[in-house]
Amino acid sequence: MNAVSVSRRSFLAASLASGAALTFEAKLAFAAASGAGEPAMLGVFVSIAPDNTVTILAKNPEIGQGVKTMLPMLIAEELDVAWSQVKIKQADENQDKYGPQFAGGSMTTPLNWLPARQAGAGARAMLVAAASQQWGVPAASLTTSEGSVKHAATGRSITYAALAPVAAKIAAPDLEKVPLKNPKDFKIVGKSRPGVDTPAIVKGEPLFGIDAHPAGMLYAAMVKCPVISGTLKSFDDAAVRKEKGVLAVVPITDGEIPAGKHNAVAIVGDSWWRVHKAREKLAVQWDTVGFDGYSTEGYTAQAKALLAAAPTADLFKAGNADAALAKAAKVVTADYAYPFLAHATLEPQNCTALWHKDGKLEFWAPTQDPGTARADIAKVLGIDPASMTIHMTRIGGGFGRRLMSDFMIQTACIAKAVPGRPVKLLYDRTDDMRNDYYRPGGWHRMTAGLDASGALVALKDHFITFGTDGKPMRAAEMRATEFPGPVLPDVHFGMSFLKTNVTTGWLRAPTSNAVSFVFQGFLDEVAEAAGTDLPELMRRTLGSPKQLPPEPDDTPFDTGRARGVIDAVCKFAGWTGKRSTTPGKGRGFGFYFSHRGYFAEVVDLTVADGQITIDKVWVAGDIGSQVINPMGAEHQMQGAVIDGIAQALVWQPIEQKAGAVTQENFGDFPLIRINQTPGDVAITWVVTDNPPTGLGEPTLPPVIPAIANAIKDATGKRLRSLPMSLA
């Protein structure tokens, strides 16, 4: 593995570790006051203007998950201001100052729940201290409300604005010790707040990366090597340079992460439409030797051969699964498969950069992970990471695609060739679809053993995935602790590997969006063999409440919380476990634990003339003690469920021929549309005494197996491969 190509797990671990340190730095960074009449900074996130308007910096990338609203809500709550006096501004990337700034792993809530509140409470404490000094009364005798400090004994009240210039000069309190509100006193957190950018979005204001337009900006389109990992052999740009508006042609061969991949030729000019059209005049030869033998057909054939052989690597082993299966009262076995998928963000990949004449580099970037981008760009271009400024734009969909830095590195290479002029690189849809970091396909041979009482006692999974040197590629992993492995006496999760030339990456609820389908679909088969239903098999297998060992750097699996959401969704949906008696109607269940969240879902669907229509989805989720912004949370969860329905039924496989991806647009990679949307996605939250966690990802996985299980209920047919189709 390339040294800079970190795994998702180590990426999160590194972010967590630096998060702790950086938050401490952020505490020390409480800034000095500015002059009279200017907004005064209280800490790094809060500034208070003379008219008592409070500006709060939103530090994380906004991809539609609502963090630009949600994080400032946490700060405003503890600062004790009215939401109506708050203005929100997007921060630039500066993790020394602000702490971790990435949108991935549903980590924003767990990483910021306390630090964001502490930042608000710290600023409040400084304002209270200033009032205490001014009035000569103890701080403990003062209260705050809606941006004012009050002294009840004398009836005095003073605005934060009047105190801010003095407060900003007061030493910051120890944020670990600053008192926080009791959640029962929350006035902002837990109340629905519309997205702060919604009024600008509905007016068509230029918020997104594609809308960035620094003065004098040029446009770039690229011709990419059709085979990922192939390299540029030669090109002739004489004809391109004669095209109207074309100003430069820039080969991108500096290498990327990992080095040598994604070679391209960029055409730069005064209009993207013109440079995009000029692409057809470029004569170019690529070296694709060694990469043009990969195909979907080849993967399928190789996977079949590997399934017939023994696994080449062990993921998890307990007891002796083969011996246990040999003496099992009943054995269930089935093969499951799922394809490569693209992210298909609706805003195609793009980035704008300016290589200043002094060598400094400035970005306007729709990136989910600006910190990693900074490090990657510094490495590839051999420049000082500190010489870059990264402005984070609003992002037209992330889903994990924009955790990768490729499009920013390409833009940096182009900007370097036209110093002094900002340049925007924009992929067209086909570029975007054929140059992704795909959700890798996979195959699983599942075998389960039941004892005479119908209890699940042994489990085997032979997982065929993509990787080299005995290790899965990025996002091609599976958890060693995948439930129910840890609670069974005899288990063997083994792996065998295929090679691919394409780059793989994290797609919303990575690994979980595939493994949930396999495990919860298969366990539904096991439940059937055991003469029960899946919720009941899950209850029996989960047993009494306990914590199962976590993956490294992750949280343990709490069987009690799992049981909680299973029971809640069964009650919510009126689950009886009985088969539907209406012809064509089916009902299915799925549970999954991922990204620290526990989710159980029930799907009601109708099958008519081979067409599958989702009628309703019922969701019960446990993300801890607090839903921060209920209207945003509900929206995320409904979107995640429909995204899962798309993966189950609508999206078609990303395929390769002679090394190249063949899909080109939404005709052959269709996305879900309004006519395929379920009638309702009903949501209930199970509130538990645990720290709040995210929900953009963990809501997605259970719906996919729930659909498979409902189709079985409706038709008697068990579908074990994605996308599911009865045709």
Place this chain on the structure above:
Amino acid sequence: MAISLTVNRKPRTVDVESDKPLLWVLREDLNMPGTKFGCGAGLCGACTVILNGEAVRSCQTPLADAAGKDIVTIEGVTASPVGAKVVEAWTALDVPQCGYCQAGQIMSATALLTATPKPSADEVTAGMAGNICRCATYLRIQKAIAEASRAIAGAAA
């Protein structure tokens, strides 16, 4: 050759290639980036504008075809009473997630409700099926159209 058209009730003249799609004329030549590029093939609806009262895909509309026509974009949609109600409903229900497709959704919804002020569920589906929302905000889009339809009926009463 200079081509004249009306955009959001203002006469505009642009001097670019006549086969340049209206989408790119709006974004690059008229400094109106609210209309979005999604697929370039008329498949996603992100670039929807209203041309002489009809929702069209501006990525598939050469400038020549827009010559002399009356164009409404997201930047000017609230000038019509129906557009104003649609935007109001979209805001109140907080329809956007990432927001990238929403200009196109609002334009399609405005065209739909202008032609059919009280659409049935099937008419909503038919009118909006050309607009993809990758975040899948469809449940709120349906609610917002119903809400806007009620508001239009209320204003007309």
